Amino acid sequence: MxxxxxxxxxxxxxxxxxxxxxxxxxxxxxxxxxxxxxxxxxxxxxxxxxxxxxxxxxxxxxxxxxxxxxxxxxxxxxxxxxxxxxxxxxxxxxxxxxxxxxxxxxGEEVDKVDLCDYDIEIIAEINHVPRMSLADFHRRATQLQESGADIIDIGCDPTIRCAAIGDYVKLLVDAGLRVSIDTFDAWEANEAARHGACLVLSVNSKNCHEAVDWGVEVVVIPDHPNDKKSFEKNIDFLSKAKVPCRLDPILEPIGIGLTNSLLRYAETRRDYPEFETMMGIGNLTELTEVDSAGVNFLLLGVCQELGIRSVLTTEVINWARSSVRECDRIRRLVYHSVKNHVPPKNLTGDVVMLRDASLPTYTEEAIDALANSIKDNNYRILAENGFIHLLAANVQLSGTDPMEIFADLLTKPPSDNVNREHAFYLGFEMAKAMIALQLGKRYNQDQSLDWGLLTAPEMSHRLKKNHPRKPQN
Structure with missing residues (x-):
């Protein structure tokens, strides 16, 4: 085609x-x-x-x-x-x-490119796993894997040891998932490793000696985010003990030290290019009161440029509820961008969710011409130039409030054309049109608003109900 x-x-x-x-x-x-x-x-x-x-x-x-x-x-x-x-x-x-x-x-827009390639691994944390049933835990882990997670991270409860941690790990390992564990408890880490976990988060001077016996890769962190000496000491000890490591100098939230922590990641990549690095991006998405997609995009762009090849995220707070899906799409975009030395623009609209990339519009003359050409009583709805337009034969109404437009419609003949089905349909569609105007999105009657990767397909109602099934001359 x-x-x-x-x-x-x-x-x-x-x-x-x-x-x-x-x-x-x-x-x-x-x-x-x-x-x-x-x-x-x-x-x-x-x-x-x-x-x-x-x-x-x-x-x-x-x-x-x-x-x-x-x-x-x-x-x-x-x-x-x-x-x-x-x-x-x-x-x-x-x-x-x-x-x-x-x-x-x-050809006035760039063709969609192949976005299959990426090299950033997504570690998706499930928080407070010991408080979950095995069935709920497995269900949540499967959802995260389907969203794009490469490793499921088991977040433990720091207040109490989980005696059954091995059961949680084994459940996912037997299902073919890769598993990591987030704990400072050496016993929990050892049990998780024994049952098939491939990574332990995190290791500092408090538990680095025990890490020698776990036989798995660990994430090394400083004893305190600004304590570079402890970071270097922990790396040196584990390296000499031949424990496989990936480094995390710790991302701090805005107001605590975001800029300095980003500089630490750059320094870590410069000083330890032979080690893999991980960034805990959830520290920013969960603690920044804004939709997560933009934050994830910027952080994964930094990771791609610095060669940080794994990120840890979570979906606890509601504004970050789709973070894993976002990261899965974004890692492909930043990979293409850095590889080809181009900005990540005009590649896909999957993570432009709140507003649309562009808004082609009808001119007032075109709307008038459309209204004058309609000879039937089926309703057409447009959202253009700040107004909702409702058109049908001998009907041309516009405004910003669907309730007022509908009230005006009831004064127009034929009044029997507005039955219960019409009223519900018009209310539904004009509500969508109002949302589109408020957010700067395209509105196409009888189609879903475009929410990027969160878009849910919408069944057509107008064409099926108000028109014959087959074209007529």
């Missing part, structure tokens, strides 16, 4: 649309044609909404001019494309669902 084309002066593009989108499509294509120097024509199909077209139906109604070199159809035609390709002897380009995004077809 072809979605991009390299425009040439000899090309003639035939754009296919429905009656409602003709004005906006013509306006959009005119700008692109002038910019990219190609000829075009607009094929307005005998159907109101382009989303209702099917490949078989379209093949019967297409009538491109003889000079056409490419046909560009809406992105709604995602099934039955081989049938359309075979029946039309001209190359078919499958564009976006929204004609305002047609620039992408002509």
């Amino acid at each position: 072809q979605r991009r084309v390299t425009p040439e002066p000899s090309h003639h593009y035939h754009f296919v649309t429905g009656k409602l989108a003709e004005g906006l499509l013509r306006e959009t294509v005119s700008i692109l044609a002038k910019k990219h120097c190609f000829d075009f024509s607009i094929g307005v199909m005998p159907i109101t909404v382009a989303a209702l077209m099917t490949p078989k139906w379209l093949a019967r109604h297409l009538n491109p001019p003889p000079q056409t070199t490419h046909i560009i159809v809406p992105g709604y035609l995602t099934s039955g494309t081989p049938e359309l390709d075979q029946s039309v002897k001209i190359p078919v380009i499958y564009g976006p669902k929204d004609c305002r995004e047609l620039a992408n077809v002509f």
Whole structure:
């Protein structure tokens, strides 16, 4: 399925649309044609909404001019494309669902890159594991692994020793998961290692002598974040004892010493390039009252540039509840960015969650033209230029408050067109439109708002209820 084309002066593009989108499509294509120097024509199909077209139906109604070199159809035609390709002897380009995004077809945006590669390991901590049942613990660990965690970290209770720690470790190891343990209790660490844990967090002067006997990799930390001498002493002791180590000079929160701790990571990478390094990024995400994605992005960018190849995070506080999923996506972005010496922009919108990257808009003239072209009583909702617009035959309402718009609608004939189903649907959609305006997001009627990697697909309701199942002439 072809979605991009390299425009040439000899090309003639035939754009296919429905009656409602003709004005906006013509306006959009005119700008692109002038910019990219190609000829075009607009094929307005005998159907109101382009989303209702099917490949078989379209093949019967297409009538491109003889000079056409490419046909560009809406992105709604995602099934039955081989049938359309075979029946039309001209190359078919499958564009976006929204004609305002047609620039992408002509290469004005960067192609999505392969984001499979990464080299930062995610260690996801489950806090206070001894307070959980084995079943709840296993369920939570599986969720974190599915979100992208490479190692499940068992957070112990510092106030009481967990006699059953081996059972928690063995449960995950038997399930094929890699496990670490977060404890300063030497007995717990030894039991965890004995049952298959591959990493112990953390080791300083208080427990480094016992670490010699565990037979697993450990995370070395200073006795105090600013105590560089103890850090060096702990590293030296464990190194001479041939205990495999990764180093963590400790990330401190804003207000306590964030900048100095970042400098310590840079110094540690400079002074100990032969050792792996870990950053406990949860120290910042959990203690910074802001959505976690941006914080995770900056910290993983620092890690990628410094060569810190493992991070420890957790999802205790609500604003960090998707941190593991965020880190899994972000580590791929920063890997690509650093490897190719490019900013992490125009790669994917997965972690642009609160606001959208761009907002193509209708002009007032286009909205008026759309309103004047509607001949049926089905409602169209737009969220444009700070206003919610409600359109139908002989109805053109706009405002910022859905309640007021609906009250105005009830004064318009025919009043029997607003039944309970319509009222619920309009309230649902206008609430989404209001959220989109408040946050700076695109609103497309009958589609989910785009929350990046948190987006939940939404079933179409308007097209199924208010229109016939098959396109009609």
